[in-house]
Amino acid sequence: EAQVTQNPRYLITVTGKKLTVTCSQNMNHEYMSWYRQDPGLGLRQIYYSMNVEVTDKGDVPEGYKVSRKEKRNFPLILESPSPNQTSLYFCASSLTGTGWTEAFFGQGTRLTVV
């Protein structure tokens, strides 16, 4: 089954404790991205990757890191989480980042930083 898989689905952590949210897709998509969704603000793009070893900042990259060492995986790293990073996070992939390609989303990761 074609899908985007995020883990974990739910996470409660403490301020400053490094964490990684994994994202994997099995559709051989080139483009992958991370979003956070907050009430009233919608989805905001954190980072995106056009292909392996090519990543770029979205609108809200501060406090986050990503890597794209393999085509299928695009982990999101919070080196020192803070309470303002409490949010619902979505990973997405699409065939390419250009033009009219559909984005497929993971089921989301609800992160709480206390």
Next chain:
Amino acid sequence: RKEVEQDPGPFNVPEGATVAFNCTYSNSASQSFFWYRQDCRKEPKLLMSVYSSGNEDGRFTAQLNRASQYISLLIRDSKLSDSATYLCVVTLNTGGFKTIFGAGTRLFVKA
């Protein structure tokens, strides 16, 4: 000003009604346009792409006006199952390709 703006709603309509959502975008370099649907606490899913010529898929019609930087979605004969949040989405070529989401318009269809 937000790059993609939508009326947040909520829109409360009876079954069978026709409802229209509007969206404006600020960057004239925007390249492609979409409507996504998001059910409560779930991931967004593509509803339809929006082409300059307009496009229709069953009860759903999407239109794009590049001159006015305006996108619309029309839902005819609303069903209870149409209740969801509708997200207007724009991609920008900024060297890379960014994707910008509107905050969404909430729709409640009631029996």
